[in-house]
Amino acid sequence: MTPRIRHLVSVDDLSVAEIRELFSVARGFSEDIRAHANLCRGLISASLFFEPSTRTRLSFESSMLRLGGGVLTAAEMTSLSSAKGESLADTVRVVSGAYADLVVLRHPSEGAARLAAETASVPVINAGDGSHEHPTQTLCDLYTLWIEKGHIEGLDVVLAGDLRYSRTIHSFVYALARFGANIVCVPHRGFELPEYVVRRLREEYGAEPMRADASELGALAAESDVVYMTPQKPHQLSLFTDSRGLRVGRVDAVYMTRPQTERHGQDNAGELRTYMRLGQESMAAEPLREAVVMHPLPRRDEISSDLDDDPRSIYFKQAARGVPIRMAILALFLGRIQLEARPVEAVPSLFPIRAGTSPCPNPSCISHTEVRHVRQAFKLTSRDPLRAACGYCSQEIPFGLVGCTTTRHFHPLDSPSARKIRPDHLVLFRDLEQATALGFSAATR
Amino acid sequence: MTPRIRHLVSVDDLSVAEIRELFSVARGFSEDIRAHANLCRGLISASLFFEPSTRTRLSFESSMLRLGGGVLTAAEMTSLSSAKGESLADTVRVVSGAYADLVVLRHPSEGAARLAAETASVPVINAGDGSHEHPTQTLCDLYTLWIEKGHIEGLDVVLAGDLRYSRTIHSFVYALARFGANIVCVPHRGFELPEYVVRRLREEYGAEPMRADASELGALAAESDVVYMTPQKPHQLSLFTDSRGLRVGRVDAVYMTRPQTERHGQDNAGELRTYMRLGQESMAAEPLREAVVMHPLPRRDEISSDLDDDPRSIYFKQAARGVPIRMAILALFLGRIQLEARPVEAVPSLFPIRAGTSPCPNPSCISHTEVRHVRQAFKLTSRDPLRAACGYCSQEIPFGLVGCTTTRHFHPLDSPSARKIRPDHLVLFRDLEQATALGFSAATR
């Protein structure tokens, strides 16, 4: 119904080449950030925030104002996605009708931005959808590395703290791998990178986790099992590896995260009393001499203020760089700049869930929290083995059998027939019982 | 005290000719909605919202930004109209002092906009005062009809759903009659148009309710007693009428409304489980073939999403048209465009309530909810029979006797003496007891 509009739901909606070019644009803007107030004059962005996030909102709105555009603010929209209220789809359709030329959406449910993009008649920028994606934060982090180090490929980036529950870390780690940086995980004990993140790193970027010898990092890594992952060919690394694991030599950046206490169970309360704290002591080792210290902010106590005046501390600069990079993003999606780089070939297709109830296992996915005007959809993340994820929140969908809407037969996942079903004919079944209840029968052979 | 400033408290503050001209202005704006960013440059509108209404607020603010103006936002002013706080009159006086060049007011009490207009030194636009008026919504609805059909006079417009409690419907129905459209009421059973609305339609526009035969409308009207009202001379219709009532032939528009559950008592809960739902089935009948489907939004379930892609569904366009029509309104009241059409001759005069307590029967009228800086006032809605309404909320005031402040006599309503009293000398008494308590005596003859 709507014309072909580009949205920024995920970092993957931009090609690596586009992102590199955006970095140059942002750097140009930052040279005199007040000199671009005509670029988006006459255009309006609307901040639709279904949960408060003052910092993210102000960063976007500042960027739009610096481009000379106007800003509509709905800072605390009550989540209307309930039996009593309006659907997110309708809200976005109305606001994108004539009110605004671009929507910046923040929502507590994973997948909300994807759903909004489906109905919007203007570009939607995802400003955080639950614990799913926050692409402009990731782009800001990458941009900061690029500005500081001149490149991203081949950098050694330490990720420290709560690597298990931090959305920021997960998005950043994929992006680092995509840009060819090496990842040094220094988790707070018990808060290691989740298995599904490691698997995606391995499958998409060939980055195998290796035990690492971080003894030279001193206090920073003293309490952690350090893991090293590189999207580069592992044989290049073998020289530096011995029985204690890969030697971690020089570090380019330490990216610290706060404990995501709101997502922790009660079990972890004890762990957090001893949560890592970055300070002069933990940054004293020689390999950290030129490592910039990053943090997505807000921080609490995990970075000591004794680091604030250290020239390596760039977390406030990092926050400030959110403005030029968001200016570049807004200008691009509002059509006021054109890039030479080629866009991504194709965004993964979504296929409708054709039978049964939503198989998405994530209770805070928008496909569950929204009661009106939402369809179920999945995307195929792998053909062999067959693997599917929710089309909205990207969580892996568990299924035990598949069916074909044409033949009305079901098949085991590892059967050749299963792999031959066209994705748009594919039905995912939890088990035999569900398959038969939905009227599918076993393939005759 | 303030110079002669025009306010938009009610649709009736604009003449029919002015409204038609505003529609042309709005259509001009909509041709390139981003091309008018100099018209109100240097001017500021203030959104004073004493209850949240994000959609209405964003529509006004977008309109102001598209005109190049600035926007001040108070999205959730606590109602200060209480013993502890500031009067609405004072708030408006301060904001209209130097802060803003125009005030957009939303308030939960009926009559708030009228009160604000009395003290403001800049134009006040009523963006909804309780269940009283919301003129820009009504103008947006009319404008949409005008754009879609090219004219309003003579159109047959179905009003469907909760016709009893919907402010939007009441304002719209008066406006339709004023513009010469015919009204086809298809209420959800038990939610018919209130008697006082019907009476005003009859008295002001000569529109008599007639039983209608809506059998050709199919599912849409199957469950309702359909009533037809036309501001045109009824004898023109007689040809089409038989014992089953007036035949409803071709429908130009179906205006659907949500159930106003917040204003329903508990008794109606049962009714709502079966509330009307507009969908492909109810829009299938031949006379509805060219009927556009309108809805003020937000909708819940009363319009099925299976209508969303139907070309007759224009509810999202309707919402979008709120921007050009509000641009036209803002530009007019800010003095940046002049109309050739003549304004309304005179706004009905308000007369002070000279004795006793406020006779307004509406407990949520601003004359009751505001404790400071509000006067009581009434307007005469009819001389014969004598009828008066609250000057703020427009609700009919019940009274049994009238007095004259000059003679200090009271009179029965239907007496010749009663009709001779000058309105500014008129006192309204509930009953004999009140009249004597206030020191009035029976006329000697």
Place this chain on the structure above:
Amino acid sequence: MTPRIRHLVSVDDLSVAEIRELFSVARGFSEDIRAHANLCRGLISASLFFEPSTRTRLSFESSMLRLGGGVLTAAEMTSLSSAKGESLADTVRVVSGAYADLVVLRHPSEGAARLAAETASVPVINAGDGSHEHPTQTLCDLYTLWIEKGHIEGLDVVLAGDLRYSRTIHSFVYALARFGANIVCVPHRGFELPEYVVRRLREEYGAEPMRADASELGALAAESDVVYMTPQKPHQLSLFTDSRGLRVGRVDAVYMTRPQTERHGQDNAGELRTYMRLGQESMAAEPLREAVVMHPLPRRDEISSDLDDDPRSIYFKQAARGVPIRMAILALFLGRIQLEARPVEAVPSLFPIRAGTSPCPNPSCISHTEVRHVRQAFKLTSRDPLRAACGYCSQEIPFGLVGCTTTRHFHPLDSPSARKIRPDHLVLFRDLEQATALGFSAATR
């Protein structure tokens, strides 16, 4: 760390000459308030409001819009200054990084603006920090007097109502003394000017409180013990004084304040039932014939609406003048206008509290309410006698002994040794016990 940036934390951050020049600038702006929309084009102010104050916020934002600048609004920031959240210092550092060119801060804790100014990389304008300072309100009040009377020096200004708890009054009274106006205190009984305010008036401006004979003021002063203070040499006044006290002749302005009920204890509830009410009656006396009536607004019942149409009533004009004076302030601190007047010589130095816990006795001081990134500091308000105040909230610090960080000795306050300690070596002790506990010993002689 940050370059030399000027902030407006207190009225004392501006010299008298600068303030006078700002008044002229503001008057120039007010001649055509819509004609300055290019002065701050391309610049952004951020309203960071940690407690709601719609009126103050709108006044600042209107001023910025009238200057052609952009506005970022955080109208209801949750106070993040808690164990769970981000420090005020960090918040300000981020927002002042690239988001905004100036921060307007409102905060419930005294001293918050000083703390913010310490870390901000752009100017901070204090828009009220608890009951401490609200310099733009004070400047607006002075500006109004100046506009109305042509000068401030030598004016007789009545301050009426709750003089005890009103921050506005305290700031205004110092400013009046600084500009050479005479102060006539007409307090509601029991709500006299606090002792520490009187002492500062005496010590800094030589203004001694004198009993005054206000019988000629009639109803206005009938119930109060009137006190007169003048920053001019008292002997000039002796002629007008007899045993009944100084005669109050002609009054230039009556500044009325609401009862600050939120800061009163329960004891005072009774007093307030009889709170002063300014009206035609209390303004009837001859010496008040040319007295303008001022009020910082919002008012409740302390000014009767029968004064609203009186030409002496200028409280709505006063509110409106908040816009041109704030325009002048914003333009100055944003560097878009330069003044010829010399700035203040030096802002009082802050010295770190070097030992022990914070001695500030004010529980709502930012040095107590903020748990992260706040240092303790004091300023010396007098060398003889030794007196110190909290560097943030300005409340006097009680101490019984002082020590020297070099000698590690402690001394009685009135000893010659005490007075010789360099301020940056000075330690303040509650008592002997604390001094010894912190490892200091008595001076050997």
